[in-house]
Amino acid sequence: MRIFKNLGQALRGLRLNRGNTFLMTLGVMIGIASLTVIVAIGDGIKIKVLNRIANMGFGPESFSVIAGAGRMFFARSKNTTSMTLEDAEDLLALPTVRLVVPRQRKRMQIINKKEFTSTRVYGVTPDWQLARGWQMTDGDFLSDSDLDRRKRVVVLGATPARKLFKGKDSIGKMVRLQNNYYQVIGLLEEKGLTESGYDPDDRALIPLTTSMSRLTHETYLHSIKVVSLDSSQVPETMEAVRQILRRNHNLSVLAADDFRFITPEGIMQWVTESEQALNRMLILISTVSLLVGGIVIMNILLVSIRERVREIGIRRCFGARRSDITFQFLFESILVSLLGGLMGVGLGLAISFGLKRFDVLPTHITVEPFILSFVFCSLIGLIFGIHPARKAAFLSPEESIRSQ
């Protein structure tokens, strides 16, 4: 087959012009390497975030109701005072609800003698631990009697515990919130930072009753966590919760909700949306870098053709058709692009492994970059090879054989 002979000539051409071949691969190689690394990081982060969500005890059967309208994580509306303990009690009465955890939240200083740090202080009920499935490393969690007696006790997350006690035993010690002393009765197991920089260990838990009467002096709640009996009941439970809250808050038919839901699906959706945004950016960056790679190939091939005018003339003298020359240079361009892609994937994988190995960023290797780079590189070789190849093919044999 004539076309295979052209392919053979292209391979020979690339081997003989190693310097140009190497230069041509560079642009594509860098483009594909960055593509590989970004895909690996994107996948790695997604997997880690999903693990974290599972790890946080945000099981598929639970969701949270946050006071105030707005979007899931952002845009906190003005301080909403409508959600109360009565709401929480009404929700617990629903047949599909297993647990309800009403919650107050306030960021404030927590002090141990000369050490102090700012942390999120939550007023919660003992069911918090059940709903979260969060283990203790030391001491006990808040009890019903702590709640009933509005005791000034606190369970510390790993971050404030470390900052206040520097690794020393903290159980039984006193810490100060505002002007009151609280006894440390337990330490939460450490979860570690999330990729977005959120620190789940940066918290201190006190009984909700204590929080209401002694700390915030407010009777409204920041949020209620609802655990249904089964994940399949989440939608109907959410609807029932919505009805109860709207009734309790005296919202007219036309008024919007003055609360919002956070669900595992919602978080997943948010992660997916973030990932899609990342992917769009990735596609843009890769497109630009691969276009640059393609232009590099085209330019070097054009220069290379100028250097090889004589060779083209010789081939034409001995019977090469225009199509033979076109295919030879088109193959050279495609092969060089694929070679660059292969090297790029290799380099990208090496960088991805390095990032993971030295704990810089989580990465996850999939087969995607291989397929993507194969497709992209073939296309780039083809698109950016056509112009130089046609140019070479349409050189006059007479003039090219005479060129010096």
Added chain:
Amino acid sequence: MNLIEMNSICKSYRNIGFETRVLEDVTLHIEEGDYVGIVGPSGAGKSTLMAIMGCLAQPTSGEYILDGEPIGKLNDRKLSRVRNEKIGFVFQAFHLLPGVTALENVILPLVYARGSQGNVKERARELLAKVGLEHRLHHTPGQLSGGEQQRVTIARSLINNPRIILADEPTGNLDSKNGIETMKTFDNLVKEGKTIVLITHDQEVARHAGRIISILDGQIASDREVSHEEQTRSV
């Protein structure tokens, strides 16, 4: 029968609106088995004549019939086939592919030949042996002397068994010893029945031919047979 038939060939080049006439009304006929030398000073139009004869360029006007086929009407595909099958080129500057072995260089025309070519390496090896290069098969042009390179180009011109050999100043880059060797090779090819058109500005070299055509300012100045004693004198 005329193998090459040129009738009123004109060739002009256009350069930034300037028209340079290189060949004017050239008419010549060459029969199969002829050994023709084309002589003339540089710039006379010899190389242009050879480019047209070798189907590397088309005349501006006039008719060129090669082996009974009017060349002017052929498309690139057919022209390429004519170059591939009917013509073998030998150049002053050798024009071997750099970095490619002698063997592969000789095979080049078969890369573009029609159909399956059988054992091309064996044929190339035989031809290289014929020109005395059986020990240089895997050398690249850079590793060969000028004379050796010219012998590789001769082997290359013969590999597809063409009817015509077009040689453009084949001795121009060679010392006298290698020049004489090359001319002897051509003499032998004529004896084997090849048609040879030799372009040179060297009258001595031209005397090997049976017929000398002089070109001057793009026109045929003279066209004469070379007497036998003239030929023997040159050898």
